[in-house]
Amino acid sequence: MMDKGRALVTGASGFVGSAVARTLAARGFAVRVLVRPSSPRGNVADLGGEIVEGDMRDPASIAAAMRDVRYVFHVAADYRLWARDPQEIVRNNRDGTRTVMSAARAAGVERIVYTSSVATLKPRDDGADADERDRAEEADAIGAYKKSKVAAERVVEAMVADGLPAVLVSPSTPIGPRDIRPTPTGRIIVEAASGRMPAYVDTGLNLVHVDDVAEGHVLALEKGRIGETYVLGGQNVSLKAMLADIAALAGRKPPRIRLPRGPIYPLAYAAEAVARLTGKEPFVTVDALDMSRHLMFFSSAKATRELGYAARPHGAALKDALAWFKQAGYVR
Numbered sequence: 001m002m003d004k005g006r007a008l009v010t011g012a013s014g015f016v017g018s019a020v021a022r023t024l025a026a027r028g029f030a031v032r033v034l035v036r037p038s039s040p041r042g043n044v045a046d047l048g049g050e051i052v053e054g055d056m057r058d059p060a061s062i063a064a065a066m067r068d069v070r071y072v073f074h075v076a077a078d079y080r081l082w083a084r085d086p087q088e089i090v091r092n093n094r095d096g097t098r099t100v101m102s103a104a105r106a107a108g109v110e111r112i113v114y115t116s117s118v119a120t121l122k123p124r125d126d127g128a129d130a131d132e133r134d135r136a137e138e139a140d141a142i143g144a145y146k147k148s149k150v151a152a153e154r155v156v157e158a159m160v161a162d163g164l165p166a167v168l169v170s171p172s173t174p175i176g177p178r179d180i181r182p183t184p185t186g187r188i189i190v191e192a193a194s195g196r197m198p199a200y201v202d203t204g205l206n207l208v209h210v211d212d213v214a215e216g217h218v219l220a221l222e223k224g225r226i227g228e229t230y231v232l233g234g235q236n237v238s239l240k241a242m243l244a245d246i247a248a249l250a251g252r253k254p255p256r257i258r259l260p261r262g263p264i265y266p267l268a269y270a271a272e273a274v275a276r277l278t279g280k281e282p283f284v285t286v287d288a289l290d291m292s293r294h295l296m297f298f299s300s301a302k303a304t305r306e307l308g309y310a311a312r313p314h315g316a317a318l319k320d321a322l323a324w325f326k327q328a329g330y331v332r
Contacts, residue, residue: 011076
């Protein structure tokens with residue numbers, strides 16, 4: 001049984017970070033959460049842990065947050081699929097990760113769990129499930145977010161080789177309660193449940209309940225091997241099937257029109273042009289269309305084997321996500 005000490009969670013106001021913080025608190029850890037001054041506090045208001053303000057790009061605030069901390073969960077990330085300056089996403093995630101890891105090493109933290117992403121893995125050409133061995137290079141990754149996560153992962157791996165006690169976890173596509181932003185997948189759930197997605201493209205993804213991802217983080221702390229990466233996924237599902245499941249839960253008809261990607265590209269370019277003027281993230285992007293050409297199917301067999309990780313069916317995760325979006329007023 002791991003001795004319960006103080007655990008610092010970065011990005012705890014967000015979707016995955018708040019789930020990790022809640023799981024740690026339920027397990028009896030003393031939880032300290034790092035949130036940016038501008039971040040909404042809804043996800044940490046009832047947590048009961050210690051809230052400190054800071055930013056992963058600010059070394060002074062990160063160093064202060066590390067005081068008397070035994071374990072660190074670095075969950076914070078710039079999770080945008082589009083930005084006016086795409087390199088800003090890369091800088092934030094790569095350099096912010098280096099700042100957090102350097103501060104943890106300087107503070108003598110006993111163990112770190114770093115939240116990477118399946119974005120750092122290459123989908124297999126034959127459509128089979130990708131796993132931890134299918135490593136992408138930054139040049140291969142589609143879009144700034146994926147490039148940023150590859151770059152950040154390489155920073156952590158280089159520091160592990162130099163003695164940093166970090167374990168890496170790679171969530172697939174988390175869904176569930178407290179998706180306040182919401183995430184790109186959460187937006188799909190909201191739009192589909194609201195009857196605003198009459199069509200789909202032929203693609204697939206791996207859906208996992210956010211609370212199962214959080215449980216996987218704690219298992220990685222307790223049982224993970226230093227320097228190893230563990231995919232934390234759930235079930236592979238086609239977008240068509242996912243939208244049909246949402247429609248059934250929301251009492252709507254599922255979309256029946258399958259769209260070819262080609263005609264959508266002009267819409268994506270136009271949406272990005274508007275976004276550059278307004279600063280609001282577009283609903284469809286060129287990078288997202290490029291990504292949809294690949295089946296984002298993954299295997300969590302290693303995490304199951306080494307950590308005892310398990311995930312509930314994706315339908316239960318969709319049900320919890322939709323219930324929360326309705327309660328929070330995103331779906332009427």
